Amino acid sequence: MQTITLNNPLDMHLHLRDDNMLKLIAPLSSKDFSGALIMPNLVPPISTKDEVIAYKKRILDAIGYDTFNPMMTLFFKPYSKEFLQSVKDEISAIKLYPAGITTNSEGGVETIDTVALAPTLNAMSELNIPLCIHGETNGFVMDRETEFMSVYEELAIAFPKLKIIMEHITTKDAVKMVQKYDNLYATITVQHLLITLDDVAGGMLQPHLFCKPIAKRYEDREALVKIATSGNEKVMFGSDSAPHPKSMKENCGCAAGVFTAPISLQVLTQLFEKNNALDKLQRFIS
Numbered sequence: 335m336q337t338i339t340l341n342n343p344l345d346m347h348l349h350l351r352d353d354n355m356l357k358l359i360a361p362l363s364s365k366d367f368s369g370a371l372i373m374p375n376l377v378p379p380i381s382t383k384d385e386v387i388a389y390k391k392r393i394l395d396a397i398g399y400d401t402f403n404p405m406m407t408l409f410f411k412p413y414s415k416e417f418l419q420s421v422k423d424e425i426s427a428i429k430l431y432p433a434g435i436t437t438n439s440e441g442g443v444e445t446i447d448t449v450a451l452a453p454t455l456n457a458m459s460e461l462n463i464p465l466c467i468h469g470e471t472n473g474f475v476m477d478r479e480t481e482f483m484s485v486y487e488e489l490a491i492a493f494p495k496l497k498i499i500m501e502h503i504t505t506k507d508a509v510k511m512v513q514k515y516d517n518l519y520a521t522i523t524v525q526h527l528l529i530t531l532d533d534v535a536g537g538m539l540q541p542h543l544f545c546k547p548i549a550k551r552y553e554d555r556e557a558l559v560k561i562a563t564s565g566n567e568k569v570m571f572g573s574d575s576a577p578h579p580k581s582m583k584e585n586c587g588c589a590a591g592v593f594t595a596p597i598s599l600q601v602l603t604q605l606f607e608k609n610n611a612l613d614k615l616q617r618f619i620s
C-alpha cells in the first residue's frame with residue numbers, strides 16, 4: 335500500500351449551509367481539508383460584513399477544534415468601494431450568480447453589463463478581491479455554460495486586473511476559455527470529472543447526481559480530466575459539494591446539488607492514479 339501525503343488540501347468551492355445541516359456536514363469537510371472557499375447562497379444571502387463574521391463563527395463552532403480555514407465570500411451585488419475596503423480583510427472572494435440560475439440565487443444579477451457593474455468590479459480589481467462566477471445563461475440546459483463564454487470573455491477584457499474564477503466548469507469550451515486570458519481561472523468538481531449526462535439521466539433518473547451546471551458530454555469530461563490531471567495552474571479543485579435534505583432530492587422536483595464532501599479527496603486520488611497523474615494531485619488540490 336502506498337501512502338500519499340497532501341499538503342494543505344483545499345476545497346475552493348463549498349456549500350456549508352446553516353443551522354443543523356451546517357453542524358452535520360462541516361466536520362466532514364474539516365476532517366479531510368485544511369480549508370475551503372465558503373459559498374454565500376444562504377437564505378438570505380451573505381451580503382454584509384456582520385453576516386460574514388457571524389457565519390464564519392457558526393462554521394468554526396460547527397467544526398469544533400478542528401483546524402480548518404473557512405475562506406469567506408460575499409454574495410455579489412453592487413457594492414461601494416468604501417464598503418469593499420471595510421470588508422476586504424474578512425473575505426477571500428465575491429460570488430456572482432445570474433438571478434435565479436441555481437439554488438438561492440434569486441437576488442443575483444439580472445444582466446451582466448460591464449458598464450453598469452464597472453464601479454464594483456473596478457473597486458474589486460483595485461482591492462485585489464477575486465470574482466467567482468456561476469457561468470450559465472438561462473438558455474437550453476446543455477448549452478447554458480457555452481452560451482456564457484462570451485460573458486467571461488467580455489469581463490476578462492474589460493477588467494484585465496480582476497481575477498475571475500469560472501466556477502465548476504463542465505465543458506470543453508470552458509477548458510479552452512480559461513486558457514485564453516491571463517485573468518481567468520476555473521474550479522472543477524469531482525462529479526464533473528467522473529460522470530456525464532448519461533449517468534444522470536441515461537438510465538433510471540439519478541437525483542443525487544443532479545446539479546447545476548448539469549454533467550455534459552463525454553468529450554467535455556475528457557477535456558476536464560485532461561486539464562485537471564495536467565498540473566495546469568489555471569484550474570483547481572472546488573467540490574461544489576451541495577447537500578440538500580433527502581426530501582428535497584428524492585421527490586418530484588429534485589433540488590440541484592451533489593453532496594461529495596466526505597468522499598471527494600479519496601475519489602480524486604483514485605482518478606489521478608488511474609490517469610497516471612498522482613504527482614499532479616497536489617497542484618490541483620492546493
Ligand code: DOR
Nearest residue numbers: 436437545546576590591
Ligand atoms: O447544483 C448546484 N447546487 N449548483 C449550484 O450552483 C448551487 C448548489 C446549491 O447551493 O445547492
Ligand code: ZN
Nearest residue numbers: 347373574576
Ligand atoms: Zn456551488
